[in-house]
Amino acid sequence: MPSNPGQKKSPQVLKHPIRIVPLHRPEAVAAAPAAAPHLTYRNGPLLTAVQVFTVFWGSAWKQAPNSGLLTQVNQFFDYILTSQLIDQLGEYSIPGRAIGHGSRIGTTVLTSPAPGTSVQDSAIQQLLQQEIDSGTLPATNPNTLYFLFLPDGVTVIQGNSASCQAFCGYHDSFGNNVYYAVMPYPGCSGCTGGLAVFNALTSTTSHELCEAITDPIPGQGWYDDNNGEIGDICAWKTRTLGNYTIQLEWSNQTPACV
Numbered sequence: 001m002p003s004n005p006g007q008k009k010s011p012q013v014l015k016h017p018i019r020i021v022p023l024h025r026p027e028a029v030a031a032a033p034a035a036a037p038h039l040t041y042r043n044g045p046l047l048t049a050v051q052v053f054t055v056f057w058g059s060a061w062k063q064a065p066n067s068g069l070l071t072q073v074n075q076f077f078d079y080i081l082t083s084q085l086i087d088q089l090g091e092y093s094i095p096g097r098a099i100g101h102g103s104r105i106g107t108t109v110l111t112s113p114a115p116g117t118s119v120q121d122s123a124i125q126q127l128l129q130q131e132i133d134s135g136t137l138p139a140t141n142p143n144t145l146y147f148l149f150l151p152d153g154v155t156v157i158q159g160n161s162a163s164c165q166a167f168c169g170y171h172d173s174f175g176n177n178v179y180y181a182v183m184p185y186p187g188c189s190g191c192t193g194g195l196a197v198f199n200a201l202t203s204t205t206s207h208e209l210c211e212a213i214t215d216p217i218p219g220q221g222w223y224d225d226n227n228g229e230i231g232d233i234c235a236w237k238t239r240t241l242g243n244y245t246i247q248l249e250w251s252n253q254t255p256a257c258v
């Protein structure tokens with residue numbers, strides 16, 4: 001997993017916590033982890049009843065076939081947020097904070113400003129804050145998760161790495177506990193992993209969703225210093241739930257990717 005040298009702001013921070021979906025690499029999938037995975041809780045927030053608001057950035061989302069993909073992605077959230085996938089995260093509940101089902105509280109297409117062909121993570125944070133302030137996006141509460149999707153042809157830059165070169169999605173937090181995930185369009189073989197575009201997108205989206213619930217401030221919730229977050233340990237191992245392709249997630253109890 002790449003570290004993010006550009007984000008080293010203090011000598012105490014040796015490595016930014018892992019919060020990306022890495023590119024699909026068959027040899028990496030086959031390799032066993034260097035240390036037996038085990039997530040430990042770091043006393044930070046958890047999203048116990050996640051409220052997902054989907055944001056589709058770019059006018060491309062208003063035209064077919066992207067408009068159809070948008071509908072499919074929203075239907076996926078409506079299904080997955082009350083599914084067995086969320087039930088299995090219950091083992092990461094802590095006293096007084098039980099992780100349970102969530103809901104999709106809305107969706108919007110943002111067309112102004114246009115995203116351009118390359119977008120910095122800092123610009124995404126600024127956009128989200130601006131749209132929250134203006135009321136286009138709902139106000140932040142402790143369960144809010146903004147899930148931003150980009151159209152084909154837009155590269156996302158985070159730290160010193162880029163989508164389709166180092167990652168296929170990530171989640172993070174900024175400001176006063178604003179939680180968000182960013183999903184570039186899976187327009188390269190490293191981010192489809194041999195799957196159809198929609199199936200690749202639901203796989204990587206499930207990865208980031210489960211991580212945002214169990215570790216909304218990367219490294220401060222459930223985390224493994226050697227292996228990263230709940231989804232990182234099982235990256236690109238998929239299964240079918242309902243009509244959807246989702247990623248396996250690490251279970252401490254089993255212990256395995258389930």
Ligand SMILES: [Zn+2]
Pocket residue numbers: 018019020021207208211229231232
């Ligand atoms: Zn991850």
